[in-house]
Amino acid sequence: MPGRTQRKFTDSLGKQPLADFKVGVDNAIFSVDTSQNRLLVLLVMRHQEPFLNYWGLPGTLVRQGESLEDAAYRILAEKIKVKNLYLEQLYTFGGPNRDPRESVDSFGVRYLSVSYFALVRFEEAELIADGVSGIAWYPVKDLPQLAFDHSDILAYGHRRLKNKLEYSPVAFEVLPELFTLSDLYQLYATVLGDNFADYSNFRARLLKLGFLSDTKVKVSRGAGRPATLYRFDAEAFAPFKDKPLVFI
Known part of the structure; x- marks a missing residue:
């Protein structure tokens, strides 16, 4: 019966210790190259484990006293210079073992990703390459293998962007x-x-x-x-x- 199943599930969770979380922000930053009719996404190469030398979405762990939105804007400001942009919170990805560091962390820390998606004009978005050897726009239709669950985040962001164009003036915010x-x-x-x-x-x-x-x-x-x-x-x-x- 549904009630009995629900009680069994609740009881099993009640025996588990409370999770300890670290919260990160990952940005799916899209741009439209109208000269070649391409939808692009900004990727950065990771220079540390896990996923050393893999491409992934620009991201960061949230700092003490920093809001999620401020962290998202900080990542934008560190990667690109742009005047017109649209930014919106996308989804929270927090499945167990989404980050390999969880299995080696002796304190059992879980890693959440609060994702955002952004739309910027390709013609005016200037990449900031100071101290970064791997940062590039990639066509959404031709992506490399991505770190973590960033392919899922990117796919979710792409669907949201399409839906957003259908009922909001998001296009006019970047034109x-x-x-x-x-x-x-x-x-x-x-x-x-x-x-x-x-x-x-x-x-x-x-x-x-x-x-x-x-x-x-x-x-x-x-x-x-x-x-x-x-x-x-x-x-x-x-x-x-x-x-x-x-x-x-």
């Missing part, structure tokens, strides 16, 4: 203040993949929704016709907040 519809389309298409709407449908639906302001300014890029620059109108977007955008 410049003025942008073309082509700029916006390339960002969506790169993150969401081949099944995304074609450009003409995307353009027609987006303009009909009414949260983009036409600046009446045009910009020339290449041999094509000049493109109109738009600005995101947060107030006009408010009615669409937390609702799937139909053009997705």
Whole structure:
């Protein structure tokens, strides 16, 4: 019976000692290379055990008196210089034995990872390589074997990023203040993949929704016709907040 099973499970846990935890923060930092239609993630090479010489997500243990969010921003600031970014807490990964140090730690310390995901503009994200011999953008579709459970964290972050684009203005937080519809389309298409709407449908639906302001300014890029620059109108977007955008 369900009640009896629940009591048995509770009793078995009650005999176990309380876990002692160390808390880390790992960042899945994504960027969109629109020139080559690639979704990228920032990886760093580990220079110590465990997983010596493996690539992994930028991470750190949380310092005394430091909030989780402050630790996440510290990692960002140590790895890249960027003006526009979006950062959000993702998930807590805390399964037993997710970190090999647990099996050799005589005090039985468990290692939690509170993960965050970030989106930055590839064109303006400057990598900070001081004292670091391994830091690089990798295409999400072509990743090396990652340390710890970072492949799971990355996959979870990728799914969240896709979902976020469907109901939030996250794309406009990493675009410049003025942008073309082509700029916006390339960002969506790169993150969401081949099944995304074609450009003409995307353009027609987006303009009909009414949260983009036409600046009446045009910009020339290449041999094509000049493109109109738009600005995101947060107030006009408010009615669409937390609702799937139909053009997705």
